[in-house]
Amino acid sequence: MLSTMQEELQRARLQLGKLDPAPYYSSYAVYDQENTIVIGGQGSLVNSTRVRQRMANVSMRVGSTALDNTHEESRTSGINYGLLPYSNDRDALAHVLWQLTYEEYRKAAKAYLNVKTENAVRTEAEDTSPDFSQQESQNHIAGSAPGFQLDQKAWEERVRRYSGYFSKFPEVYSSMVILLAQKTQVSFVASDGSRVVTPESVVRLMIQAETRADDGMELMRVETFQAAAPERLPGEAEISAKIQKMAGDLKALRAAPLATPFDGPALLSGRASAVFFHEVLGHRLEGHRQRGDEEGQTFTKKVNEQVLPQFLSVMDDPTQRTLNGMDLSGWYQYDDEGMPAQRVEVIKDGVLKNFLMSRMPIRGFEKSNGHGRSQPGLMPTGRQGNLIITSSQTVKDSELRQKLIDEIKKQGKPYGLYFEDIEGGFTLTTRALPQAFQILPVMVWRVYPDGRPDELVRGVDIVGTPLAALTRIQLTGEKIDVFNGICGAESGSVPVAAAAPAMLFSEMEVQKRAHSHARPPILPPPGFETLSTNPAVHSEGAK
Numbered sequence: 001m002l003s004t005m006q007e008e009l010q011r012a013r014l015q016l017g018k019l020d021p022a023p024y025y026s027s028y029a030v031y032d033q034e035n036t037i038v039i040g041g042q043g044s045l046v047n048s049t050r051v052r053q054r055m056a057n058v059s060m061r062v063g064s065t066a067l068d069n070t071h072e073e074s075r076t077s078g079i080n081y082g083l084l085p086y087s088n089d090r091d092a093l094a095h096v097l098w099q100l101t102y103e104e105y106r107k108a109a110k111a112y113l114n115v116k117t118e119n120a121v122r123t124e125a126e127d128t129s130p131d132f133s134q135q136e137s138q139n140h141i142a143g144s145a146p147g148f149q150l151d152q153k154a155w156e157e158r159v160r161r162y163s164g165y166f167s168k169f170p171e172v173y174s175s176m177v178i179l180l181a182q183k184t185q186v187s188f189v190a191s192d193g194s195r196v197v198t199p200e201s202v203v204r205l206m207i208q209a210e211t212r213a214d215d216g217m218e219l220m221r222v223e224t225f226q227a228a229a230p231e232r233l234p235g236e237a238e239i240s241a242k243i244q245k246m247a248g249d250l251k252a253l254r255a256a257p258l259a260t261p262f263d264g265p266a267l268l269s270g271r272a273s274a275v276f277f278h279e280v281l282g283h284r285l286e287g288h289r290q291r292g293d294e295e296g297q298t299f300t301k302k303v304n305e306q307v308l309p310q311f312l313s314v315m316d317d318p319t320q321r322t323l324n325g326m327d328l329s330g331w332y333q334y335d336d337e338g339m340p341a342q343r344v345e346v347i348k349d350g351v352l353k354n355f356l357m358s359r360m361p362i363r364g365f366e367k368s369n370g371h372g373r374s375q376p377g378l379m380p381t382g383r384q385g386n387l388i389i390t391s392s393q394t395v396k397d398s399e400l401r402q403k404l405i406d407e408i409k410k411q412g413k414p415y416g417l418y419f420e421d422i423e424g425g426f427t428l429t430t431r432a433l434p435q436a437f438q439i440l441p442v443m444v445w446r447v448y449p450d451g452r453p454d455e456l457v458r459g460v461d462i463v464g465t466p467l468a469a470l471t472r473i474q475l476t477g478e479k480i481d482v483f484n485g486i487c488g489a490e491s492g493s494v495p496v497a498a499a500a501p502a503m504l505f506s507e508m509e510v511q512k513r514a515h516s517h518a519r520p521p522i523l524p525p526p527g528f529e530t531l532s533t534n535p536a537v538h539s540e541g542a543k
Contacts, residue, residue: 027057030084042175052086131360137194163176180206209246212519282384283384288362312347316330320386354369360381
């Protein structure tokens, strides 16, 4: 595979180099994948599939590093994508690469002519950095794909059994257990002489359960376990306990009162804080968001300025494989532009120091630091890997609740909020829209200062703007928790991790969440026919 890629790339470089305009840089990336997917529901198998495929990216830059076909809105012209034969037939492989290459050249050359015309009639951009960074070529051949073996039949039985645990909970209307095991070998060659071959592996177990409250609100609980090999996933006892808690959470959420808009003290668990930082801060530290007329550039001109409380530091380290015994989803050796992964200290003692860079330069940051990431078929951009937040102003985690209560009393608020878990969120970074974020919590509790028990509420979204929200962190706990997930952005979906301690905020704003008004099922689930079908008493927790 590698020699065929090199030969075809060299042939294209020599022949296309005679044309006008000529490419000044091109690369091939081949993703050789073996995927196993096992899906179970209600104690039965829904699907079990093993698929092997090869995908090829052909990337090309026409013009010069200063101005090429990928400039500004034309960035998508830099790549072409297609399926490759997964047999090692040199002629078949070369033929597909040849076809993809010529298609990409036609697209890139046309885009470059348009870029030159557009650039001639527009005012000068705020950031006149080149479109591509000159970097040393890389040579890293890691060998064959990772060798973990997945016993598909055994996992079919295990997934079927796990999914059956939900059948005893009538309040869970739908549920699913999904195992995804993926082994990938990435082969990368470039016209600058780079050759990089890296193996990757991931096994992800996802458990999802849903219900509906009497007012129509959809309620969901999701748990994801991720590891580099199947044997590193949790055992059955832990999975069983987690499913039981998920079902209990959904039952409690159905009976929980609706939240009301609120602004006041809040405590985020470590897992919730990790998601919060990924959405609110991490995306705004990605390099490509610091240039272009469309970007809000929240932190572009704040280098060497304080952007967080002094006791907080942030790094992104895709070279770190584990943290506190947990595999980190954002680990990789080389990024999708063939650059070695690097540990980047983004914020030190609250002061902004760096950005997460691909090979798209920005003013003051001319080189990649190994964060050019994408899914196959899309152009890489600066993306997060393992975002890790540390603190020098901590208290014991057991003391955080009392600190929250003290802050509630100090502000004279009727209650504060404790965010136990968050399912995700999104943030807006373009100028055409408000520079805001929306975080989607799952388990949220009202904490009362007068000693009343905490009260679970539902229908809560955290909202705000980053520059204000990030300055309201007062202190943190000691233990760092990890959130593994998949992040979607312009360059597609990539695996990421975020890690943070629990955090106390002096102020957090929440709003009511929009929801459906479809009524819950009129009939009880099969096997639970003795349950009342009267909607007024259908919610077992409504007392």
